[in-house]
Amino acid sequence: MSFLEDLKSKILIGDGAMGTMLYSHGVDRCFEELNLSKPDDVKRVHQAYIQAGANLIQTNTYGANDIKLSRYGLEDEIRQINKTAVEIAKRAATSSTYVFGTIGGVRSFKKSAHTLEEIKRNFREQLFILLNEDVDGLLLETYYDLEEMKTVLQIAKKETNKPIIANVSLHEAGVLQDGTALTDAFSTLEELGANVIGLNCRLGPYHMIQSLEEVPLLESAYLSVFPNSSLPALNEGRLVYESDEGYFKESALKFRDQGVRLIGGCCGTTPKHIQAIAEAVGHLAPVTDKKVRVPKQVQVNITSSNTDTLPPLQEIVKEKRSVIVELDPPKKLGMNKFLEGAQALHHAGIDALTLADNSLASPRVSNLAAGILAKEKTGGRALIHITCRDRNLIGLQSHLMGLHSLGLSDVLAITGDPSKIGDFPGATSVYDVSSFDLISLIKQFNEGVSYSGKPLGEKTNFSVAAAFNPNVRHLDKAVVRLEKKIAHGADYFISQPLYSSQQIVDVYEETRNLKAPIYIGIMPLTSSRNAEFIHNEIPGIKLSDSIREKMAAAGTDKEQARQEGLAIAKDLIDTAFDLFNGIYLITPFLQYDLTVELTNYIHEKEKQLAERKITHV
Numbered sequence: 001m002s003f004l005e006d007l008k009s010k011i012l013i014g015d016g017a018m019g020t021m022l023y024s025h026g027v028d029r030c031f032e033e034l035n036l037s038k039p040d041d042v043k044r045v046h047q048a049y050i051q052a053g054a055n056l057i058q059t060n061t062y063g064a065n066d067i068k069l070s071r072y073g074l075e076d077e078i079r080q081i082n083k084t085a086v087e088i089a090k091r092a093a094t095s096s097t098y099v100f101g102t103i104g105g106v107r108s109f110k111k112s113a114h115t116l117e118e119i120k121r122n123f124r125e126q127l128f129i130l131l132n133e134d135v136d137g138l139l140l141e142t143y144y145d146l147e148e149m150k151t152v153l154q155i156a157k158k159e160t161n162k163p164i165i166a167n168v169s170l171h172e173a174g175v176l177q178d179g180t181a182l183t184d185a186f187s188t189l190e191e192l193g194a195n196v197i198g199l200n201c202r203l204g205p206y207h208m209i210q211s212l213e214e215v216p217l218l219e220s221a222y223l224s225v226f227p228n229s230s231l232p233a234l235n236e237g238r239l240v241y242e243s244d245e246g247y248f249k250e251s252a253l254k255f256r257d258q259g260v261r262l263i264g265g266c267c268g269t270t271p272k273h274i275q276a277i278a279e280a281v282g283h284l285a286p287v288t289d290k291k292v293r294v295p296k297q298v299q300v301n302i303t304s305s306n307t308d309t310l311p312p313l314q315e316i317v318k319e320k321r322s323v324i325v326e327l328d329p330p331k332k333l334g335m336n337k338f339l340e341g342a343q344a345l346h347h348a349g350i351d352a353l354t355l356a357d358n359s360l361a362s363p364r365v366s367n368l369a370a371g372i373l374a375k376e377k378t379g380g381r382a383l384i385h386i387t388c389r390d391r392n393l394i395g396l397q398s399h400l401m402g403l404h405s406l407g408l409s410d411v412l413a414i415t416g417d418p419s420k421i422g423d424f425p426g427a428t429s430v431y432d433v434s435s436f437d438l439i440s441l442i443k444q445f446n447e448g449v450s451y452s453g454k455p456l457g458e459k460t461n462f463s464v465a466a467a468f469n470p471n472v473r474h475l476d477k478a479v480v481r482l483e484k485k486i487a488h489g490a491d492y493f494i495s496q497p498l499y500s501s502q503q504i505v506d507v508y509e510e511t512r513n514l515k516a517p518i519y520i521g522i523m524p525l526t527s528s529r530n531a532e533f534i535h536n537e538i539p540g541i542k543l544s545d546s547i548r549e550k551m552a553a554a555g556t557d558k559e560q561a562r563q564e565g566l567a568i569a570k571d572l573i574d575t576a577f578d579l580f581n582g583i584y585l586i587t588p589f590l591q592y593d594l595t596v597e598l599t600n601y602i603h604e605k606e607k608q609l610a611e612r613k614i615t616h617v
């Protein structure tokens with residue numbers, strides 16, 4: 001009888017975890033290497049599962065591929081590790097045990113870590129070795145990334161007619177990491193020819209049962225599950241799983257009700273769990289009919305709770321001149337000077353106060369707190385910078401929900417200066433997502449959907465700015481990045497400060513066909529030392545010789561340097577004013593009198609222009 005023939009009328013029992021079993025026996029290194037150094041240990045685990053009632057065992061090859069083995073310097077052993085794994089499993093198997101060759105997924109949620117080409121190469125190599133050893137079928141498991149699963153499944157289908165089990169890992173109940181509903185993912189894998197399709201790892205029975213309630217029986221494939229024994233807990237730095245075999249008995253019956261025909265276990269499960277499953281459903285016939293729960297239609301409020309009624313900045317700056325000013329939250333406690341600055345700038349008539357997110361990777365008062373205080377004090381708009389550096393995906397989403405709840409809907413989505421350059425060089429730079437992904441994530445919030453595809457209950461109404469760094473050798477390449485950011489949903493751009501009129505003209509020429517407006521950055525210099533620091537130490541920014549000479553000539557006299565810095569900034573504004581509607585002024589060291597003066601200067605120029613137009617008429 002073949003595996004697929006068997007499944008026509010039976011529920012088959014899979015094995016349980018290999019990795020966590022070996023780990024609990026004290027192995028804390030590459031589990032697959034044990035095929036070579038301790039084959040008997042691996043064989044004993046297989047035998048324990050067979051004795052417990054497993055009809056199918058999987059080779060100890062979950063991570064036996066180039067990408068994963070090279071983390072241990074074992075990439076040259078791929079062939080031997082996979083070959084031996086099949087031999088060990090076959091030695092452990094009885095005449096009725098199916099031996100499947102396991103290949104695990106390599107992508108985590110960071111897609112960029114491995115390109116599809118890399119994944120294809122990596123997969124093919126392991127696949128050919130396993131197929132050569134004549135396994136009874138393939139078990140593709142722990143695929144978080146549907147794109148990766150689709151890619152490898154297509155390759156496997158081309159190379160073999162043997163049965164293929166395709167198990168994905170859920171991100172949350174009912175959805176994969178890219179937001180695909182489980183039902184849709186299963187249909188896709190069915191279309192691509194997987195013979196058994198299911199879930200493994202990451203979650204325990206509770207979430208898997210809940211997820212399967214929405215999945216119909218498949219027409220040309222069977223369903224499988226390999227749940228973890230529980231959610232993991234962290235105990236003295238180690239991941240540990242609870243294990244209650246009685247619970248697995250009950251769960252196995254529920255899996256059967258959902259139409260599952262192959263039931264095993266993943267991380268944390270032991271032969272006792274497999275025995276519990278076998279005792280519960282091993283003798284039962286599979287169900288052939290099931291009632292599918294229709295997913296709850298979650299009402300998404302179209303009108304968000306955010307009360308901001310101002311038009312978004314991208315609309316304003318498309319229509320008319322607009323000045324936004326960065327005033328960074330202080331590095332020390334005490335908000336008085338900051339709030340005085342916010343008030344003064346508001347009086348000067350700016351369209352938004354922008355607040356950096358721990359710029360130069362040094363801690364400052366939270367820009368969310370400072371933004372709210374400024375908004376309350378002035379009634380003006382606060383634009384919050386959000387970096388990918390300080391918050392992981394959980395923190396970023398929580399932060400966005402917080403901003404929305406507080407009525408802050410203007411954000412700048414940026415990668416963030418790496419922590420290496422700041423006051424805490426040892427601190428972790430998170431970078432779970434890139435600025436592109438962050439922009440998409442925020443735009444998805446605007447559709448009322450979380451990163452993982454879950455409804456948020458309301459739609460946010462974020463207007464999303466992105467960063468433009470024109471201080472690069474190839475401006476055309478920077479513009480390509482801007483186009484990519486627009487494709488991800490950026491509404492407009494805010495540039496780094498520019499220090500040459502010619503550069504402003506070049507930026508205009510290069511970006512004039514761009515579909516999103518740009519605020520051009522201008523930051524007044526405060527002293528010659530400040531100018532030299534920016535020129536020599538801020539990556540990418542170069543001041544012209546004449547600007548550096550002017551600042552040097554101003555000497556150490558503070559007032560003279562201040563006047564010179566303002567004069568240079570005004571010159572730059574004169575150029576930007578003719579070419580761009582948007583000007584972004586950056587306040588150095590909370591010296592808001594400088595940016596107030598420059599705001600007044602811009603407004604004065606605008607007034608004069610309007611008057612000239614009237615006289616012309």
Ligand SMILES: Cc1cc2nc3c(=O)[nH]c(=O)nc-3n(C[C@H](O)[C@H](O)[C@H](O)COP(=O)(O)OP(=O)(O)OC[C@H]3O[C@@H](n4cnc5c(N)ncnc54)[C@H](O)[C@@H]3O)c2cc1C
Pocket residue numbers: 355356357358359360361385386387412413414415416417434435436466467468469472474477478481494495496
């Ligand atoms: C208006 C503005 C506000 C900012 N506010 C903050 C802040 O509040 N907090 C903070 O920590 N940082 C801030 N920064 C700095 C910013 O995070 C970094 O300068 C960042 O690397 C550039 O913008 P981004 O985050 O969108 O990077 P991305 O465009 O996502 O770039 C990511 C990576 O690619 C590199 N890169 C960018 N452009 C090119 C190119 N043309 N060619 C090759 N490589 C390139 C970058 O150096 C970076 O390593 C701000 C920058 C700007 C322009």
Ligand code: MET
Pocket residue numbers: 016017018019020058062102104141142201266267
């Ligand atoms: C990380 S998922 C677990 C994969 C493999 N089946 C094992 O039990 O080791």
Ligand SMILES: [Zn+2]
Pocket residue numbers: 142200201202228266267
């Ligand atoms: Zn697992």
